[in-house]
Amino acid sequence: MRTDGARVGIIGCGTIGAHIARRAIEEDAFRIVFGADIDQARVDALGLTLRDCLDPAPLGVDLVIEAAGPEALKRVAPRVLSEANLLPFSLTASADVEFNKTALEVARASAAIIYLPHGAIAGLDGLHDARSIITEVRVSTSKPPRSLGRDDRRRQVLFEGITREACRRFPRNVNVHAAVALAGLGFDRTVSVLVSDPASDVLEHIIEAKGPGVEFSFRIASRPQAGVTGVYTPESAYQTAKRLCVRRGGGMVPV
Ligand SMILES: NC(=O)c1ccc[n+]([C@@H]2O[C@H](COP(=O)([O-])OP(=O)(O)OC[C@H]3O[C@@H](n4cnc5c(N)ncnc54)[C@H](O)[C@@H]3O)[C@@H](O)[C@H]2O)c1
Structure with missing residues (x-):
């Protein structure tokens, strides 16, 4: 893998952020200019330089990866963008x-991309490519109770309704939605269902979309690795970041 000089900052060096940093270093995929975390030891453990993204000094990066939490994202996104x-x-x-309005306004003004x-x-x-021809989208997530911070003994439907409300009530658990x-x-216009299922040991997401003449469904299940994150996500996150940092030709990129 060739390094092409992309400069990256990582906010949140927990399960996802630390995996991205370790893999990027291992493959020399891109240059990590800083790490940010409320727990400095996590940044130090990766050998990264700590910085506060609200510090007025220029960030000096092309891309910032956020893996800290919704409140952290809200705090830093306008500055980053x-x-x-x-x-x-x-x-x-x-x-x-x-x-969302502020983030999009800042991105528009500075021509920044939100991936x-x-x-x-x-x-x-x-x-995304089907959005002008679909009329219904439903996302159903089932998790073991401990991944939801619960101790249910029986299957419980915790939520069924519009995704905006699901995000307000379960901000750590419905990022997929x-x-x-x-x-x-x-x-x-997206319907969310969230289930706590003690009989299951995986995080399962089923996405169904429909429109006149088109219908698709997709299921993905992944074992919880730590906290709210399954085994697939950290590697998926790294590969996405790497794809964004490739600027030179010479290989195949799925789009
Ligand atoms: N989009 C998806 O598909 C998806 C999937 C899984 C998790 N997530 C989300 O990604 C985020 C990261 O997940 P994770 O499993 O790595 O979490 P984690 O708890 O393992 O790591 C979060 C890290 O952020 C740090 N942090 C917390 N608040 C901070 C702040 N204000 N500023 C800087 N650092 C801060 C924590 O100290 C920790 O090191 C979470 O919001 C999670 O809900 C998204």
């Missing part, structure tokens, strides 16, 4: 109308 492209993973933040990663699922490109809403029909 005034100087760099952004790859956010805490997508439930975008269900906040004011935040929408597929994260824990796949197929967002297909959904936010991604589907952003790629497809929006937060108010």
Whole structure:
């Protein structure tokens, strides 16, 4: 793998952020200029330089990856977008109308790109490309109770309704739903279902979309690795970041 000089900052050096950093270093995929985390030890453990993204000194990066949480994203996104492209993973933040409006305004003014990663699922490109011809989108997620911070003994439907409300009530658990809403029909026309299932040991997402003459469904299941994140997501996040940093030809890139 050739390094092509892309300069990257990582906000949040937990499960996803640390994996991205380790893999990028291992493959010499891009240059990580800084790490940001409220827990400095996590930045130090990766050998990265700590910085506060609200510090007025220029960020000096092409891309900032956020893997810290929706509140952290809301705090730093306007500053980041005034100087760099952004790859956010805490997508439930975008269900906040004011935040989403501000982020898009800043991005427009500075010509920055907000990348929408597929994260824990796949197929967002297909959904996005179908958005003018589909009329219904439903996302159903089932998780073991401990991944939801619960101790249910029986299967419980915790939520069924519009995705905007699901994001407000379960900001750490429905990033997939936010991604589907952003790629497809929006937060108010996407239906979310969230289930706590003690009989299951995987994080399962089923995405169904329909329109006149077209219908598709997609299921992905991944074992919880730590906290809210399944085994697939950290590597998916790294590969997405790497794809964004490739600027020279010489290989194949799925689009
Ligand atoms: N888009 C998706 O498909 C998807 C999938 C899984 C997780 N996520 C989301 O991605 C984010 C990261 O997930 P994770 O599993 O790596 O979480 P994690 O808890 O393992 O790591 C989060 C890190 O961010 C740090 N942090 C917290 N608040 C911060 C702040 N204000 N500023 C800087 N650092 C801060 C924490 O100390 C921690 O190191 C979460 O919001 C999670 O919900 C998204």
